[in-house]
Amino acid sequence: MGICHQILPENGYVRPGYLVVGTDSHTTSHGALGAFSFGIGATEMASVWTLGRILNVQVPETIKIVVNGKLQDFVEPKDLILYIVGLLGAEGANYKVIEFHGETIRTMNTSGRLTLCNMTVEAGATSGIVPPDDETIRYLRQVAGVQDEIEMVTPDPDAQYCQEIAIDASKLVPQVACPHTVDNVKPISEVEGIKINQIVLGSCTNGRLEDLETAYNILKGKKIARGVRMLVFPASGRIYREAAKRGYLLGLMEAGAVVVNPGCGPCLGVHQGALGDGEVALSTTNRNFKGRMGNPNSEVYLCSPSVAAASALTGVITDPRKGG
Amino acid sequence: MGKVIYVLGDDISTDIIYPGRYMATVLPTETPKYVFNDIKELHQMLVENKFNPGDFIVAGKNFGCGSSREQAVSTLRGYDIKIIAKDFARIFLQNSINLGLPTYICPEIEASVGDELEIVGDKVINHTTGKEFKLIPHHKSRQAIIDAGGLIPYTRKKLLEERKQ
Numbered sequence: 001m002g003i004c005h006q007i008l009p010e011n012g013y014v015r016p017g018y019l020v021v022g023t024d025s026h027t028t029s030h031g032a033l034g035a036f037s038f039g040i041g042a043t044e045m046a047s048v049w050t051l052g053r054i055l056n057v058q059v060p061e062t063i064k065i066v067v068n069g070k071l072q073d074f075v076e077p078k079d080l081i082l083y084i085v086g087l088l089g090a091e092g093a094n095y096k097v098i099e100f101h102g103e104t105i106r107t108m109n110t111s112g113r114l115t116l117c118n119m120t121v122e123a124g125a126t127s128g129i130v131p132p133d134d135e136t137i138r139y140l141r142q143v144a145g146v147q148d149e150i151e152m153v154t155p156d157p158d159a160q161y162c163q164e165i166a167i168d169a170s171k172l173v174p175q176v177a178c179p180h181t182v183d184n185v186k187p188i189s190e191v192e193g194i195k196i197n198q199i200v201l202g203s204c205t206n207g208r209l210e211d212l213e214t215a216y217n218i219l220k221g222k223k224i225a226r227g228v229r230m231l232v233f234p235a236s237g238r239i240y241r242e243a244a245k246r247g248y249l250l251g252l253m254e255a256g257a258v259v260v261n262p263g264c265g266p267c268l269g270v271h272q273g274a275l276g277d278g279e280v281a282l283s284t285t286n287r288n289f290k291g292r293m294g295n296p297n298s299e300v301y302l303c304s305p306s307v308a309a310a311s312a313l314t315g316v317i318t319d320p321r322k323g324g
Numbered sequence: 325m326g327k328v329i330y331v332l333g334d335d336i337s338t339d340i341i342y343p344g345r346y347m348a349t350v351l352p353t354e355t356p357k358y359v360f361n362d363i364k365e366l367h368q369m370l371v372e373n374k375f376n377p378g379d380f381i382v383a384g385k386n387f388g389c390g391s392s393r394e395q396a397v398s399t400l401r402g403y404d405i406k407i408i409a410k411d412f413a414r415i416f417l418q419n420s421i422n423l424g425l426p427t428y429i430c431p432e433i434e435a436s437v438g439d440e441l442e443i444v445g446d447k448v449i450n451h452t453t454g455k456e457f458k459l460i461p462h463h464k465s466r467q468a469i470i471d472a473g474g475l476i477p478y479t480r481k482k483l484l485e486e487r488k489q
Contacts, residue, residue: 023392023394024391024392025390025391025392025415027392039392039415040392040415040418041392041394041397041415041418041419041422041423042350042394043394043419043422043423043475043476044418044419044422044475046476046479047422047475047476047478047479050479050483051479051482051483051486058463058465090334090335090386090389091335091385091386091389091411091413094386094411094413094414095414124386124389124413124414126414181335183335268339268344268347268391269343269344269345270344270345270347270348274345287337287339287390287391289337289339289340289390290337290339290340290362291339291340291343291344291345291362292339292344294344294345296343296362
């Protein structure tokens with residue numbers, strides 16, 4: 001039960017060196033485990049099933065992004081990828097692969113890497129990829145229960161890149177993508193105080209256990225602001241059950257959040273949490289296109305779990321570093 | 325030859341072309357009803373058939389960005405219309421070719437509503453302004469699918485070839 005981009009990794013279906021296709025643009029997520037993974041359309045999937053192989057892969061160029069430095073407290077992988085999407089623009093990586101390197105990535109857990117790779121498509125990328133390492137093996141063995149041999153496929157030492165970008169993670173502040181494009185990214189100081197009607201925590205981008213824990217730690221024992229709805233949707237049934245066992249869900253509910261079933265939830269406006277006319281959502285999901293949450297007369301801001309939780313307490317966009 | 329019926333900007337997302345709230349249907353007979361649902365003028369022009377077969381929609385960069393939803397192509401495929409954009413998002417372009425939606429990549433295109441356009445070889449001629457713009461040819465792997473009439477006939481052909489071997 002849950003979103004394919006969580007179910008596949010957590011059950012060991014994705015391994016380094018695999019080629020993964022899925023009929024969803026956020027199939028880029030699986031690059032977090034060192035796979036080459038991208039979205040295709042439904043007819044193309046029928047063709048893959050028929051022929052047992054993928055056609056039409058135009059060999060992409062690769063952008064190398066090297067991230068060094070320690071993320072500040074309350075600054076998360078989501079802030080990093082929002083910053084990168086803002087930097088590259090909505091089509092800055094069209095037909096290209098984004099490959100992540102550097103100490104910040106090496107010390108990031110697989111959940112964070114999934115968040116990074118998930119949103120590479122928002123810069124147009126065919127795929128995002130993190131070269132597999134000890135953390136990949138840890139995740140596959142301990143979380144995904146993989147017992148057989150894991151083949152490590154890593155970049156050639158003389159690999160060619162079409163572009164290289166260096167980022168100092170220690171200088172990064174919380175980021176927010178403003179309506180109505182994902183690349184309309186601003187540091188939180190420029191959007192603090194904007195009134196929010198609905199907070200959304202979840203999705204294939206930020207519906208993992210660590211994300212729920214982050215929000216729980218900010219919200220436990222407190223109450224979300226009057227007039228604000230907060231919807232929480234874990235990315236999979238396994239995460240839901242684990243978050244329940246650890247008390248995160250109860251803590252979030254006691255703070256005033258509504259926990260819904262695992263799945264895509266309000267992210268794409270097909271059910272649950274569609275916005276009313278003139279309403280504003282602050283969401284940990286991945287897209288804020290006009291009408292995305294079911295109503296063209298509403299606005300969606302995108303942020304990290306920390307920003308979402310801190311803002312739930314105040315009812316306005318709030319910098320979690322200034323937490324009370 | 326056809327007229328430009330509408331000019332769109334950059335980064336037109338699949339949510340604009342086909343809003344997520346209509347994703348319950350995938351039927352190519354139904355998806356055209358919701359085409360550009362939230363751009364009322366364009367929506368009405370298409371569903372009320374206020375254009376001529378072979379007319380053009382002109383768009384900026386990154387047309388079709390976002391979701392892999394094929395409804396964003398099948399909805400347009402319901403109308404005899406051509407799309408010229410400065411460029412297309414990858415999945416949308418591949419879906420267009422797979423489903424046989426005529427798409428043209430023209431980075432320099434300049435056109436206004438009402439202009440008469442014609443595709444001649446690897447060029448777009450704007451007969452209203454007298455200007456010509458070069459088209460970027462589709463990648464050869466995509467052109468092969470276009471030539472076969474779409475991905476379904478192409479796959480069928482491939483499958484038959486493999487069975488013969």
